[in-house]
Every structure is written in structure tokens, then in C-alpha cells.
Amino acid sequence: LPDLKIMDGKNCTGKVFKWISLATVTTILDHCFYFADNLPLNTSHHDKDTRPKCAVDKDFQVSTTTLSTYFQIPFDYIPFITHAFWSIDERYWLGEFWNTFNEIDNQYFSIQQYNNLTVRDLTLEPGRTYRLSVKFCADEVCFPSLNTSGVTIIPSKPVAGPISIEYTNHTNNTDKMAVVFANMYDPDILDEDEARQVSHFTIHLLAQMDFSKCRIIALRGYNRAGVWQTAFAEIKQCKVHAENQIIVPNIVVDGIGEQQLNGDGSIRDGYGKEIYLEENGRWNTEDADYTPYKNILSAVWHSLRHKDFTWAVIEIKTLDAVTYYKDFNNLHLSDPCSHPDVVTCGHTENAFINVLFNDDNPLAHGKRYTMCIHAPSKPIHHEKWTELLEEINVCSDGITVDLTSPITGKVWIGPVTEIQYKTTTSDIFVNWEKFIDVEEYGTASHSTGIRQYQVAIGRMIMK
Structure with a gap:
């Protein structure tokens, strides 16, 4: 079957497809829409949309309970390809060697032209790489198995190291900050060489910074599945008192x-x-x-x-x-x-x-x-x-x-608001538009009037 390829992840071509969701012993047939991009956000003070983008062939994922693949049967193959068998392979820690995962082998499912196969109720180990293997059949004759390239499971937040800041004054009355930080690394696929490395950058300021209040640098890092961690460091030490005090409040x-x-x-x-x-x-x-x-x-x-x-x-x-x-x-x-x-x-x-x-x-x-x-x-x-x-x-x-509560933005689960169901039980992808409070007047001292967001996950009781 030279014209048939199978990809890791879910279809993000914008086309309608049949979605076959499978447990190890049950098969559920459903219909679903999936879109190439996330629903646009009204992000306000954020420079860019950092949510994970849909990849044609996914290499990394957060979920530890599901694996997905999708494929399109070429039109000429439709009359004789009637069903297929799937299995899951797990890659060894070193090399390109694979073995059958948890003895899950040759599970049957029927074929439609557009298919998205999701295997659920799994227990996938963080840091390991898994692939789906699909064997297409015409009646009693089956073709050699086709394999996805594999997806690595990385659900954990990156690990952040220390940050050091050197603040210097220029003779022309402007300042600069040299920031040195230990590289963040993913604890699920620990690379000791990466974890020991440091990076640096310099921020050139237009004038002298006001240290009547504590000022901090925030550094956020993302892993390849979109999970992030933020590290903070004081530009100048804030909790110093008496003669060595660096942060000196205004007179008024x-x-x-x-x-x-x-x-x-x-x-x-x-x-x-x-x-x-x-x-x-x-x-x-x-x-x-x-x-x-x-x-x-x-x-x-x-x-x-x-x-x-x-x-x-x-x-x-x-x-x-x-x-x-x-x-x-x-x-x-x-x-x-x-x-x-x-x-x-x-x-x-x-x-x-x-x-x-x-x-x-x-x-x-x-x-x-x-x-x-x-x-x-x-x-x-x-x-x-x-x-x-x-x-x-x-x-x-x-x-x-500020006399009023924030104006809330729209909140939804998943990449688009139309999705009402999900298969993975290990993670939830939550989106929300900016909340607005005071900054619309242009008189606040921050780019947003929102100090923090609190996220709570609950369930609805259906009657």
C-alpha cells in the first residue's frame, strides 16, 4: 500500500472524518470535527499565542492514557480494504528497537475512508516513546503492517534552575541587565548535558530603573508538548533592611x-x-x-x-x-x-x-x-x-x-468550542480569553489589571 500513510495524533486538516475510539476490549463509533488551528484568543497583553499547535504528525504528547493515529484510505483502495488490526509498540530506551506494549496485539476494527483511531484506557510511562501499528486487510488477506513514527510522552512541567542578574548603570544615564540562567529541562526525558548548560541574554533599558518597589524578571519555558514552567528572580535583592537596603520606597x-x-x-x-x-x-x-x-x-x-x-x-x-x-x-x-x-x-x-x-x-x-x-x-x-x-x-x-470586578472572557476545553467530549483522562486542555479590569482606561501602571488567574476543574451532574 505505497500511497497509504498513518500519522501520530489526530487529524488537523480541517476535513470531516470518522472517529473510532477504542478501548482494549470495546469499540465506539462517533463523528467529530477537528480544525487545523486553535480557536483564536483575544489575548490582550500577551505577545503571542503559546498554545500547542496541531501538528500533521505529532512527536510529543501530554496524555498518558491515549494514543491516536489517523489516515485516509486512497479512493482506489476503498472497494477491497474492509478492515484492519492495530497494536501498540514501545521503544526501548536506547536505539530503534520496539516491542509489543502490554501484549496488546492485533485488535480488530472496521474501515471507512477517513479514520482516526484512538486507543484509550492505557497507562503510558512518561519519557517513553510509543507507536501504533496498523495492518490493513482485504477480506482474509492482510498487508504488511504500517507504523507511525512514534510519539514521546512528556506530561511533566520543565524543571527550572537558578537565575542570576547583573544590573549595571551606563554613563549615558541608561541601564542594562545581563541575565544568566540554568537551562530548563524536561524531567521525563532527562538530558544531563542540557541540564548542566546555561544561557544568557541582555536587556538594554531606555533609562534608569526605579527601585522604589521590588522588580523581578520572569522566565517561562515550554516543553515540546506545550507544558510550561515559570521561574522568577529579583533584579535587586528585595528583602534587605536597615543600612544595606536596596529597595527604597518613594518619599510619598x-x-x-x-x-x-x-x-x-x-x-x-x-x-x-x-x-x-x-x-x-x-x-x-x-x-x-x-x-x-x-x-x-x-x-x-x-x-x-x-x-x-x-x-x-x-x-x-x-x-x-x-x-x-x-x-x-x-x-x-x-x-x-x-x-x-x-x-x-x-x-x-x-x-x-x-x-x-x-x-x-x-x-x-x-x-x-x-x-x-x-x-x-x-x-x-x-x-x-x-x-x-x-x-x-x-x-x-x-x-x-478600581471599583468593579473583572469582565470575564470566554472559557472552553479543547482546541475549539464545538468539542464536547474527550478521550484522555490524564489531562485537560483549558483555554480562556483575557479578563479585563481597569486597563481599558489607560490609567493603570500595569499592562493588565488582572493579578492572577485561578483555575478549578469540576464536573457537571447530568440529570
């Missing part, structure tokens, strides 16, 4: 207080409590980028001792996504109340402020605000010397008002 830090509660103890959505800082106290909470409250904005500047501050809440109407650069979009105002986008302003002796908004004029969802302060220079007279506190004109890096 945006803060959020506790959630207000109703009289029955339930949460009062959109309403927060005031913050408080004792005199000469230290604010140990990280700078906030988002607030769920419409009634209050709070800020702290605990390192200043002037006790003479003019403050102003200013709406940020333009924002670039690269807010991780130092002094980017920063304001330095000797008179914060004179800014054209000021919302409200005032004076305080405290090192913190709570600005309240009533229900008639609340904070607007999706808008971003910054707290700017001015403190004039001031001498402080000690017993034997006089200390001069310098004039201060600084702002926080801003906080975005």
Missing part, C-alpha cells in the same frame, strides 16, 4: 486603609477607613497601585519632619506603560494647589493624610490620582547645633481607582 507612598463594614458585619463595597500614623512612626506597608474605595484617598510620608506640608490630590490624565523607569512622569511642584488637574488640596502638620470624598462627588472608577506635597525649608534647632531641612517637592507614583 499611596496607602489604603481597612474595608468599611455595614452594621450587620457585611462588607460595604467601595468604602474604606482612614489610615493613621503615630508621630515619628514608620509606615511598613508597601505602596499601593490600586484602591477599591471611592470615598477616600490616603498617603504617607513618614521620613519627613517638617510638620508644614501643603498637599494636593491631582488627577493623572496621561500615563505611559513604562512606569518602572526612575523619575518617569514625576511632578515637582512648589505649589501643588496651582496644578491645572488638581482635585482638592490643603495643609497639614502630620506625615500622612486622609482625603475624604462624599457620595455626591466620589472618586471615579478607572481614574488615577497622585498625592503631591510641598514642604518649605526649615531650620531645626538642637541643643548644640542647627539642622536645616531642605525644601521638598515630591509626589507619589499614583493610585488607580
